[in-house]
Amino acid sequence: MKNQLVLVLDFGGQYNQLIARRVRECGVYCEVIRYTTPLEEIAARKPVGIIFTGGPNSVYDEKSPHIAKEIFEMGIPILGICYGCQLMAYTLGGTVTTCTTSEYGKTETIYDKSSALFQSEKLPEQAISWMSHTDYISKAPEGFTVTAHTENCPVAAMENPERKLYAVQFHPEVNHTQCGLTILDSFLKNVCGCTGDWTMGNYAKTAIAQIREKVGDGRVLLALSGGVDSSVCAALLSRAVGKKLTCIFVDHGFLRKNEGDEVEAAFSDKDINFIRVNAKAAFMEKLNGVSDPETKRKTIGEEFIRAFERESKKLGTVDFLAQGTIYPDVIESGTGDAAVIKSHHNVGGLPDYVDFKEIIEPLRLLFKDEVRQLGIELGLPENLVWRQPFPGPGLAIRIIGEITDEKLSILQDADWIFREEIAKAGLDRSIHQYFAVLTNMRSVGVMGDGRTYDYTLALRGLHDGAMSTTLPMHEKVRMLQQALLDQRRILAENIDRPVETVPQAFTPYKEVLEIYSNGLELPDDITIVWPDDNYGYMKRLSGVREQRRTGRSGVYYHVSYLGVPHSYLWFSTTPPSLMYEELRKAYDTTADRLWLVNCGDLKGSEMQVSLFLDMAWDIGRFTADNVVSYPARWLAGIFGEAYYDRLEAMTREHLRLAFPRKPEYMGWGYHWNRFDHNCEQLTDTDFSFTNYDEAQRRLEAYRQLGARAEALLHEIGDEARPAFYQLVYYPLRGAELMNRMTLGGQRNRWYARQGRAATNAVRDEVQRCYDSLQVITRGYNSLLGGKWNHMMSMRQNYDGVSAYFNLPHLATHDAAGAPRLALQVAGEDVTGARAFHALPAFDNYLRRTYPVEIYNRGGGTLAWTAHASEPWVVLSKSAGKTADEERITVGIDWEKAPSGNAVPAQIVFRAGEQSEKVLVSLFNPTAPSRAELRGIYVENNGCVSIPAAGCHRVRENDRIKITAVEDLGIEGPALQLGDPTAPLQIFRSRDVPCAEYDFYAFDAGSVDVYTYVLPTFPLHADRDFRIGENTNTDTKYSVQIDDGALATPSSSHVEYSQVWFESVLRNCAVNKSTLHIDKPGRHTLRIRVGDPGIVLQKIVLDFGGMKRSYLGPQSTLIE
Secondary structure, three states: OOOOEEEEEEOOOOOHHHHHHHHHHOOOEEEEEEOOOOHHHHHHOOOOEEEEOOOOOOOOOOOOOOOOHHHHHOOOOEEEEOHHHHHHHHHOOOEEEEEEEEEEEEEEEEEOOOOOOOOOOOOOOEEEEEEEEEEEEEEOOOOOEEEEEOOOOOOOEEEEHHHOEEEEOOOOOOOOOOOHHHHHHHHHHHHOOOOOOOOHHHHHHHHHHHHHHHHOOOOEEEEEOOOHHHHHHHHHHHHHHHHHEEEEEEEOOOOOOOHHHHHHHHHOOOOOEEEEEEOHHHHHHHOOOOOOHHHHHHHHHHHHHHHHHHHHHOOOOOOEEEOOOOHHHHHHEOOOOOOEOOOOOOOOOOOOOOOOOEEEOOOOOOOHHHHHHHHHHOOOOHHHHOOOOOOOOHHHHOEOOOOOHHHHHHHHHHHHHHHHHHHHOOOOOOOOOEEEEEEEEEEEEEEOOEEEEEEEEEEEEOOOOOOOOOOOHHHHHHHHHHHHHHHHHHHHHHOOOOHHHOOOEEOOOOHHHHHHHOOOOOOOOOEEEEEEOOOOOEOOOOOOOHHHOOOOEEEEEEOOEOOOOOOEOOOOOOOHHHHHHHHHHHHOOOEEEEEEEEOOOHHHHHHHHHHHHHHHHOHHHOOOOOHHHHHHHHHHHHHOHHHHHHHHHHHHHHHHHHOOOOHHHHHOOOOOOOOOOOOOOOOOOOOOOOOOOHHHHHHHHHHHHHHHHHHHHHHOOOOOHHHHHHHHHHHHHHHHHHHHHHHHHHHHHHHHHHOOOOHHHHHHHHHHHHHHHHHHHHHHHHHHHHOOOOOOOOOOOHHHOOHHHOOOOOOOOOOOOOOOEEEEEOOOOOOOOOOOEEOOOEEOOOOOOEEEEEEEOOOOOEEEEEEEOOOOEEEOOOEEEEOOEEEEEEEEOOOOOOOEEEEEEEEEEEEOOEEEEEEEEEEEOOOOOHHHHOOOEEOEOOEEEEEOOOOOEEEOOOOOOEEEEOOOOOOOOEEEEOOOOOOOOOOOOOOOOEEEEEEEEOOOEEEEEEEEEOOOOOOOOOOOOOOOOOOOOOOEEEEEEOOOOOEOOEOOOOOOOHHHHHHHHHOOEEEEEEEEEOOOEEEEEEEEEOOOOEEEEEEEEEOOOOOOOOOOOOOOEOO
């Protein structure tokens, strides 16, 4: 019987195999072929339908995959999916362009129910579809009708029924699309006329007949590995040819416990020749001293062939060699353009010296789920057919490091216990894949009065998740308590020694910490591995009672993370100062048994991992002062001490700039800000181009940093240059380009709104930064012949959709006509709302200058002049010519400036007949004098800004010492209010330790005090402020002006709350406290200790003048 055929044309989509599986689930046979397949070959196969897959490219790029227009004239029904949809539209005359708002994830979609694709009663008129595209069809081709749309996608589906052409922008093949399989089924049945003739029962009958016809009187030899595929292949062949089949089962000794015997038992009643070769000794000899996993795979594959060859030679000539190759193996073995995934596969046959005429691969066209269905159809035991997927090299690659008999025995027992318990729980069909791994890490434990030294075992179950949120907390505690008791029972039953001497660790990660905190009881010998919040802040450490536990504790720390609120996966910028601050207090509270670091891809976080291990080995050699130079010392050990000073300056500047905002976060917002996990699109940042010169200062700092890295790259010797490129140049230059790209995109869009002639020049600079990112990334991946290929990628996160690597949305403005004068002055957030411009007030205390940007809104060259109304107003330039923009500074000649609290002046800018006025206000009171206020902070334009380490006095006691901490502040060092492990302080006490800051205010009344603090969590749960109405769930400090009221903010916030999101992204919690000043004049601000260890970064007192920005105003200290 010849089945109806549907062809899936692959344009590089990640779901190509999934589409084929879904088509077969609809009872229709299909195959995946390349889009380059000649049309003549496609026509000759007589498909009843064709499906175009998605792909990562843009159809309007000439380098992207395309297809001849004639395919649409063949009369064969075609369904285009995602890229395939856009390709159909583009090829047939429609318009495809870049999305204003990209779509990724679950998207509400409205369907036209009259379409043949959407007529099913199962599909509602409005439902969720899965979108993943940055381009979209803005205009459908002539003759097509739009049949679905979303809020941001006007053509989510289109069709031309007369030509049997259909297309959907979304992915019906993924489970996230509601009724996606129904939509595919409608195309197959309603449009293609498929009858659903593809079943495993039919396939078995057809395959058996074909095998019998092909084999005739010949002999068939099968290399039986014992896996699902080869076992089903053997069952199919035995049904077809019986005794003509010989199965050689090479047992390499790395199968799961009892598995070799189970395979032999399954075929003992079959009418075939079954030969078992117990070759464990030969394999172990070949693997002696081998620890590299890829070498293991290839060694086992080679020895398997040798063992099979030795046994098969005893049989003489055979006619056919059979293999259990299945459809995905062809992809996984790296055939054609595919990447090698499984190097132990031998798709295409064994070497020529095995004596056979032809290969038979009866499962070659089947997916794994179809193989299982066929196995059941052929009567194989369910436990064999539904066993867990298992690699060809077996447990050998689930043993990290060298393989020994002892390790193999341990893992076989552990794996058997794990699988048995999963089955007992009824989860063996619902968990996709679960297995045990024996690590090469050994842990010290206690047995009796002696120490033990045993291997750490890792257990993995895919598709795990949080406990149901509907369960009451006491039920969650009960369930987890029982699970722990069951695990202890399993250990006690299977390990011949007291269970309390078996090293065990408990990691209360994410929601498990809350369960533990609500009464979960742990045996005293278990090590508690305390987790951070995934962003480098320890969520909790051992309290007074927990520090007395014999199991003590450890830490689970992150220097890379994928998840809420934003992934950071590129290269790690976690600063050593933060790592030391958090890990030191962990160590000091008995976290000294087990340290675990999550580093993502190791190449991007080598320095942090090295520091983590060095601190774990001997944290005593580190201090808050010397840890900041660790990156430079580490790099100087590689490149030479002669470079130390430059490396220290570069690495500290790099980490300083990244600390308030990592390069990955420069796309802004939350990467996971939608209920459907849709990644947020690139937006404007909070770095301001108008206030405090903030964005400009950041960009200039990054330009200088990139230039220094570039210069040193060319100076470093040839031998060391690849390592320098990877460890220094790429991170520094990459961070520079990322900031210039994202901030440049913001500037471009702002310029377009203002109608600036410079808009397109900024657009082009952003494009160059984006292109340069691609260039340096390709450079990284090609170093040393591709040694580190793929370690750096512009496509990250699930499905490679990280928005922060995308080119920002860019605007174009074509200036035309005569030159048009326009201005942008410092501090001017809103443009177009006033008929004048006004600079911030100039005061005699800080004596600052402010910029004015003169820009052209038209074509040609703008010739401008500027004239100040008063001689004491100083302009850096009074005339000029520009085609786009020019920046000047405005200052005051204080020797000529008159006294007064609000002395007015103005500057008039002219260009031909055009003029713009800028108001100037001078604040130059006769008292107090500048000399009287020197050394204290002064109100400037409505706010006082104080770097935390710049305190005037500290009050300490025997247990609380207040110290400056390098590289944890926003402007210079931060201030740590005592050792984190010191006793709690009563923040209401008159004599509580504090830091004091003197400031002078020209206003009185209410003032908002913003304290910027490191977002640390409470040290542990055994905390008591001895104040009845207070809880111990947050970290406290207090804020006071003079002897006024106390405000009590916190550095910690509930995890996954909005405030926590903001805090971990900026490494700073910003707390607002409203206090009162009774009169203008000199005052003292006190930051009082509550929880020791609070790290204070900055303080801003806002009297109503603070402007929108990310880091706040610069220091207002009079020097």
